[in-house]
Structures are given as structure tokens and as C-alpha cells.
Amino acid sequence: MKILHFSDTHVSHRRFRDVRDAWKISNRVTWIEEDYCLGFKKTLEIAAETDYDYVVHSGDLFDIPVGRYLAGPTEYSRTYVIKELKNFFEKTKYKVPVIIIDGNHGSYLTRNYSTIEFIQAAFPGNVYTFTNYQLKKAILDNKPLKLEFDEVVFFLFPYFKFGRAPHIEKSYEEWLRNNQQPDSSKISIAVAHGMQRGEDLHSLLFDFSYDYVALGHDHKQGSTKTNAWQSGSTEKHTFAERGHTKGVLEVEVQKGEVPKVTPRKIETKRKMHQTNITLTTQTNPSDFEEIIREKIKAYKEKFAGESATRFKIKIDGSVLLSNWWSMEDILLEIQQEVFTDAYNILEFRWDSYDLSKRAPISHEKGAKIHEYLIDDPVDDFERYIRSLGLENEDQARIFIDMGAQIIDEVFSGPIESTQEEEEE
Ligand SMILES: [Mn+2]
Structure with a gap:
């Protein structure tokens, strides 16, 4: 059979x-x-x-x-x-x-x-x-x-x-x-x-x-x-x-x-191209623009739907937040340009899920206090519950355990991304 x-x-x-x-x-x-x-x-x-x-x-x-x-x-x-x-x-x-x-x-x-x-x-x-x-x-x-x-x-x-x-x-x-x-x-x-x-x-x-x-x-x-x-x-x-x-x-x-x-x-005709870019806190927006333009150069030909490419840029490393905002503007600008007849590109997208976006130096003290506060969130939470002086020990214990469980889910679970690619 x-x-x-x-x-x-x-x-x-x-x-x-x-x-x-x-x-x-x-x-x-x-x-x-x-x-x-x-x-x-x-x-x-x-x-x-x-x-x-x-x-x-x-x-x-x-x-x-x-x-x-x-x-x-x-x-x-x-x-x-x-x-x-x-x-x-x-x-x-x-x-x-x-x-x-x-x-x-x-x-x-x-x-x-x-x-x-x-x-x-x-x-x-x-x-x-x-x-x-x-x-x-x-x-x-x-x-x-x-x-x-x-x-x-x-x-x-x-x-x-x-x-x-x-x-x-x-x-x-x-x-x-x-x-x-x-x-x-x-x-x-x-x-x-x-x-x-x-x-x-x-x-x-x-x-x-x-x-x-x-x-x-x-x-x-x-x-x-x-x-x-x-x-x-x-x-x-x-x-x-x-x-x-x-x-x-x-x-x-x-x-x-x-x-x-x-x-x-089965022959699939549509080309898919992914390119990776690793940023550092030293990368400034104009360097970034140059890198992207270099990557899309090969597709600078008249748009033709049958052969047009699906193009994705995966960005990782770390970047200063203020620079990132400008880079996103640049990406949007380039996207508009890419979607004219001058490029044979059908899809142009990027993801920055693995890119860590750093606050400007002057804000970093605040970030450190934040990090300290969640150094051991379970301990912190228990201390907080104890500070309430609950008389009923069983009740206090329930709160502490419940808090530990929630904290565990929040801090150790996978980070759900809202815009990740489609599921299979
Ligand atoms: Mn399925």
C-alpha cells in the first residue's frame, strides 16, 4: 500500500x-x-x-x-x-x-x-x-x-x-x-x-x-x-x-x-534572506545606517513579484536606548525606500528581541537600585510579609509561599514576546 x-x-x-x-x-x-x-x-x-x-x-x-x-x-x-x-x-x-x-x-x-x-x-x-x-x-x-x-x-x-x-x-x-x-x-x-x-x-x-x-x-x-x-x-x-x-x-x-x-x-520559488547585525554601545545611528544599506545593496534592482525576496534583519548585542530610537527611525525610512520599485524586495522586517537596550549613563544609578531590589525577590517578599506582623502564622506562610510561586513564574518563566513570528 x-x-x-x-x-x-x-x-x-x-x-x-x-x-x-x-x-x-x-x-x-x-x-x-x-x-x-x-x-x-x-x-x-x-x-x-x-x-x-x-x-x-x-x-x-x-x-x-x-x-x-x-x-x-x-x-x-x-x-x-x-x-x-x-x-x-x-x-x-x-x-x-x-x-x-x-x-x-x-x-x-x-x-x-x-x-x-x-x-x-x-x-x-x-x-x-x-x-x-x-x-x-x-x-x-x-x-x-x-x-x-x-x-x-x-x-x-x-x-x-x-x-x-x-x-x-x-x-x-x-x-x-x-x-x-x-x-x-x-x-x-x-x-x-x-x-x-x-x-x-x-x-x-x-x-x-x-x-x-x-x-x-x-x-x-x-x-x-x-x-x-x-x-x-x-x-x-x-x-x-x-x-x-x-x-x-x-x-x-x-x-x-x-x-x-x-x-x-517541492521547489519553493520565494527567496528568504536573513542577515544578522550585532550592535555595541559604541555603534552610532549613522554607522548603523551604513551597515543596513550595505546589506540591501544586492537587491537594488527593479521590483518583480515573482522573484522578489523576503528579507529580515536580526539585531543583537547591546545599544544605548537613545541611539536605538534613531535606528528604528532609520529602519522605517529604509523600509519605505525598499518598498519602491527600486528594490526587488517583497518583505522587509527586523527583530531586536536579542538586543539589550541600555539606559543612558546618567540613568544607570536608578537601574542599579532596581537590580538590588530584585536581587532575591523571594527573601524580599518574605521580609515584607513579616513586616506586616501578621498574627496568624499559617496565613503568613500561605502568603509567603504564594508570593514565592508567583515570583518564580515571573522571573524564571520564558519571556513571552508579543510580536514573535507565527506559530507552526
Ligand atoms: Mn501546526
Whole structure:
């Protein structure tokens, strides 16, 4: 049995900030949006040219809605997906089932509805979709979430962050043991969206003896175990993926044997370039401007959407705050210039998360007092509670412990950045 495994197509991905205001087709589709459509199309072209028995998509078919961003996929993208699927089914005489699960992208936070449902409605009997809500219902009803054919059973695992709380993890594990164990006589395939063990990917998926585990969510292609592979995304999504080779997986599965997995490459046309700049407190704004201008020199050619580059500057080191303000102005100015026809750049962005911004010298005394105050915040807090002279020792202890816990979370937890790149 031969399946084509793909994932994380993120169709309808759009960018508004730090992107040139340019259409591929005026008022119809933007360049980046089209790039993601192409990943979907190229996969189905590969799928149609070989005799696959099944095509499996392991989540994040559409990029939006995601989290609190409630806009659905554009009409352009929806139509594109339907047209490409219709093409595929016609070429393969409606004989190859397409199985799609929900990832963390593409379902509505405020409604129990996923964007993959209309695809199933368009091709009932050919497309099989499994949503986050079907998963929740299966858990509550203690019923399996599977799809059975003559020679194979697919076990479906749409995205679910079960690691959020211990009681959720426990009921998820119970549901897995009760309902999702491989079939003993047929080929068994698990399809899951998740990457972090204990968080959104359960270790039982690797302990159960599935013949193949088709994973999604990690945009980097690779195997987790000999029988478990992430197929990776079909288009470069974040700048961290700029060096990835993108593709899909051809999987030959036989009952009880290690599957034969062959990566099939997808050419992504959009270039992504990231450049790093390390600043020191000695770097002044005009040096900075010179460095940036040097970096973009190579892109000084007439804008052409097909070949335009996505460009990012990563800035680290340390800088005086007053200098940084001027540097940000310079970056904005250069961005305006870069988004004219004089440069072949589509996206121009920078991040300074790893740059430490120092107060001017005259303010540094204040900073030192601040540092002293949080030298040992737990001790400080206990001293403060004691200074209140509470008579009830138990109550004082509760306050002190609670404070210690909060301080620990605040000071040792990861710093959540508000503008970091999109999630996978
Ligand atoms: Mn994902």
C-alpha cells in the first residue's frame, strides 16, 4: 500500500505588516498568499502522477483563522483548494481517498467549526476530514476516532494540547488506551498533528504498533522514529525555515514491517534572506545606517513579484536606548525606500528581541537600585510579609509561599514576546 503524506500547507497565509503593498493579480491575490497555494497545487500534482492508494494531510491545511485572529481563508484560497482537489480527483478517476485532520490553524475559536469541513462537503465520499471538535466529542463519548477501509485502518489525532492540565492529560491517555490501539489484522496508520511530547503529541503514539505514523506541525521534514515521520511544510513559513528543503513523503506500508519512506522535494520559488547585525554601545545611528544599506545593496534592482525576496534583519548585542530610537527611525525610512520599485524586495522586517537596550549613563544609578531590589525577590517578599506582623502564622506562610510561586513564574518563566513570528 502506498500513501502520499503531506502537511502544513497553510493555504491563505497572508501578511500585512512589513510587506510591500503589491498584488500578484490586482485586488485578487497577493504574492505571498499565492506562494502557499502553489505548495498545495504541487503536492497534488505529485499525488496524481503516481499510483497512490491514499493521500493524507496531517493538519494546518488553511493558515487562518488562528487563535484570536478570526478571519477565515480568502475566497481566492478556498476556490483554489477546491479546484486543485477537483483536478486531482478527475486525474485519478475519483479512486484515491484524501484524508485531512485539523491542526492548530484553520478552526474558529468562537465556533465549533473548522475550515476543512467545507472541503468534505464539496467531495463527500472522496474527502474524509477529522476536526478538533470530533476529537473532543470522541473523548467525551469514549469512542474511537478512526476511518476503516478493507486493508487499512486510519487512527486520527487532530491537534489537541492535552498537556495543558494533568486531568486532561489523564483522560486523553485513557481514551487512547481504550480506543486508539492498532488493529491486529489490518494495516494501521496514525495521523497526528503535534510536535512536543507530553504537550501536544502523546508518547503512546510511538509505543502502539502502528505501521506508520503520519505527523504534522513540525515544519521541518524528518523522522521521529523509523515508522513515524513529520512531512514538513510545503512552503517556507518563518525565517527559521529559510534553509529547509521542502517536500512531501511517499510511504510504502506493509503490515508489520518498517515502512519505506521516500522524500519528494517541492521547489519553493520565494527567496528568504536573513542577515544578522550585532550592535555595541559604541555603534552610532549613522554607522548603523551604513551597515543596513550595505546589506540591501544586492537587491537594488527593479521590483518583480515573482522573484522578489523576503528579507529580515536580526539585531543583537547591546545599544544605548537613545541611539536605538534613531535606528528604528532609520529602519522605517529604509523600509519605505525598499518598498519602491527600486528594490526587488517583497518583505522587509527586523527583530531586536536579542538586543539589550541600555539606559543612558546618567540613568544607570536608578537601574542599579532596581537590580538590588530584585536581587532575591523571594527573601524580599518574605521580609515584607513579616513586616506586616501578621498574627496568624499559617496565613503568613500561605502568603509567603504564594508570593514565592508567583515570583518564580515571573522571573524564571520564558519571556513571552508579543510580536514573535507565527506559530507552526
Ligand atoms: Mn501546526
